[in-house]
Amino acid sequence: MNASRKPIRSIDLNADVGESLGPWPMGVDAALIPLVSSVNIACGAHAGDPATILRTAVLAAKHRVAIGAHPGYPDLIGFGRRDLEMTAADLRASVIVQVGAVEAAARVAGTVIRHVKPHGALYNRSARDPVVAATIAGAVREVGPALTLVGLAGSASIAAARTAKLTVADEAFADRRYEPDGSLRSRLLPGAMLEPGDAAAQAVSIANDSTVSASDGSSLSVKADTICIHSDSPAALEIARAVVDALGSAGFRIAHRAGDA
Amino acid sequence: MNASRKPIRSIDLNADVGESLGPWPMGVDAALIPLVSSVNIACGAHAGDPATILRTAVLAAKHRVAIGAHPGYPDLIGFGRRDLEMTAADLRASVIVQVGAVEAAARVAGTVIRHVKPHGALYNRSARDPVVAATIAGAVREVGPALTLVGLAGSASIAAARTAKLTVADEAFADRRYEPDGSLRSRLLPGAMLEPGDAAAQAVSIANDSTVSASDGSSLSVKADTICIHSDSPAALEIARAVVDALGSAGFRIAHRAGDA
């Protein structure tokens, strides 16, 4: 009876997609996209040729999933995971052009882009380097002032985006172990990636309590507007399903902040 | 007295710009852009890194020159001048993404793009191959239905754009010799490139009479909505100045079809 009065809580679940390249597939986009509420499409710099960008945008639009651009360092061979000392001018232009690529694809797919989330080494760099963070935020502000910037919860990336008057989305990770200081445990260390069951539990803990259990067992506060599911791990799909099921059981609707895309 | 009643005639003069790449400059954009009324900015596939795209869009906006995207085959080393057998799906996506790149740069520069003009081997292929022409026209229609498609006057490219309900602009060349059949004389043959004086005369002849004198001396009808000045020849600037002066003396204002950009 009073169930109807209980507010329906929702949480955004996002995944990085469109990371194939020409003849080289990556990820499980076709199966993953229907499970999440927003996707970050690679823009051709660290991954994603034009046909992949367009195909991915069409797939996301079909499933009414919110589309964002996922700009990275221009480094295909390194998959944008190697730090590259770009000048602010080059980085600004790179972000603008990368956003434009996905924006055009989204339009052809009948929709628009809602957010920008940096990729890989650029994501990590902007989480800790205020200058890089400000450059990215400034570029996003110039190319699309209504775009949300998605960054590591509580990081320099979020702070710079706020300064640039952008809407921000703090991001947390379901399938990555956190260190006590709030950083993500390095993939080079054991236990960096969570099993599906643990990822599901962590997602619910983030959504319900804004809390994760860090690598040393301590409780860590992690506020999240969106939760990331990795798409490039072998177990990506299994993790996604476990997270979606657990969030559903906990009373959450998987939905983009802005409602249906 | 009756001079005021004489209609002011205008003609669009365009140039391909933004064809530098990283540390490698090309062309004389800074000097050429103020002389023309529209520019076609390379989109990163055959030339043009993001910083070049953005810098060129800013320069064009500053001089109130109409900006267009100049998509080419994805082939930097070949500068988009080598035919590449792309599938229609790949070509469609490539055009969409390339247009998006320049579009984003133009927005950041405070303006919008007005047209699309294919580059090099893609321009030539679309002038004679109805399938390629239709693919390009379809992609432009999808990504920007208000964009004008610029193509070789009277070619398959123009026909396909009309079929796609795009506004078209027939293009003629001031500094290239025409063959009697209306094609451009191959650069491999002597006399393919005109001297500044001859280019100026040809530009006036096109603007005034829709006529050029072909390589065999015959008169050829060439209707043109826009006249192209090449920017990559050593004499580019000299030719541009001669053409601008001659058109001015003949009573033409150099202006974009849509008025000031």
Added chain:
Amino acid sequence: MNASRKPIRSIDLNADVGESLGPWPMGVDAALIPLVSSVNIACGAHAGDPATILRTAVLAAKHRVAIGAHPGYPDLIGFGRRDLEMTAADLRASVIVQVGAVEAAARVAGTVIRHVKPHGALYNRSARDPVVAATIAGAVREVGPALTLVGLAGSASIAAARTAKLTVADEAFADRRYEPDGSLRSRLLPGAMLEPGDAAAQAVSIANDSTVSASDGSSLSVKADTICIHSDSPAALEIARAVVDALGSAGFRIAHRAGDA
């Protein structure tokens, strides 16, 4: 007793390998390389970053498999499967530099390269276009006069290599259906790829009788110094095992023409 007098027949089995790119794996090199007697390593133009080239050369050397360079058109996104109109000068230089890349990797792996086999669209083009065939053969002759050129059996590629005084290896395909004219059935048509059992039978027929059964059922003469197993099909490994088993049962030893590499 008289078994020892029966000559042991051998046949070279080759596979295209090293076609991964940075984070994007392709093929089943680790499982396939031990089954064949020679491999063709992608050189970085159509596939294969430096780390992939080197890792593949080391793997091939470990299994004492003969290494060749597998140059393709410089077109990663199209995987070298799209025809590209290169000038003879550009194609010559491209082949030389691509061969040099694999040669250096082979040396570091403790061995040397034995052959060159063009890839994809370049392979097909050189099989039918005497000018392209002569350019490739000339480049191979210049960069390594002792290298064997592997090409489609009886094609223009083989003829040009003979003219260039190169050792040649006529290649036939175990897992592709032939058309009555000796060409490979297009992958766009049904029945282009053979099932493991049929591929095995075709390999034995080629090795034993220099004959294949074409798509119309007619018998076709195909002389082969080497038989190719594709590595990029889902069933690659199954086909390879079936072919190896069938050739073994038919009394063939899988071995490179030059003996152990």
Added chain:
Amino acid sequence: MNASRKPIRSIDLNADVGESLGPWPMGVDAALIPLVSSVNIACGAHAGDPATILRTAVLAAKHRVAIGAHPGYPDLIGFGRRDLEMTAADLRASVIVQVGAVEAAARVAGTVIRHVKPHGALYNRSARDPVVAATIAGAVREVGPALTLVGLAGSASIAAARTAKLTVADEAFADRRYEPDGSLRSRLLPGAMLEPGDAAAQAVSIANDSTVSASDGSSLSVKADTICIHSDSPAALEIARAVVDALGSAGFRIAHRAGDA
């Protein structure tokens, strides 16, 4: 008369060449190569397409100038001047493959390569980072144990090469101002580049006295086996001529360490 008893002293003068890319020329190679005794040819990673590599090798061979490979970070847009966090495995493979490219071109040009000199950010990184220096030295040792490694005089690069049992060549710069600590003055600061007259004087001072006058006027010891002339500055040719003339007047022959190449 007693001139014949005076020992003829020689000094190697080197320049970075082959840094054009497809349609984009760079440098003044044709005029510069005849003036120096060794050249470092870009390998396709930071600059240099295959046709440029081959053309440059042929030009160097014609002028009997010693050829070296000039590997850089794989970053065309950044021209190898941006630091890139490559793993040791990736850097090792990259150096090997880049050396192989120039090696093959040199062979076709009728000669062999003599040395390896890292480019740009990789040169600077290897001058101060022992891990990167050891990776490069190890790769050169593997791919060509007889190759000389050219590095900043007295730097970590030289030390690592000695540890790897490579022949080394300490390099000094004629046209760059030194700081008192032996580093090169940043190009971002005034006075970083010397005028032709000052460059000539510095070259003679290095060759004669192993000494340069640093930015604060202090005298700095700089031992050099080879002196670099930059090829990418507008005044490159003028500087080269001034340096060559001054060294000649001071009694030096411009010659490679190994004699004629």
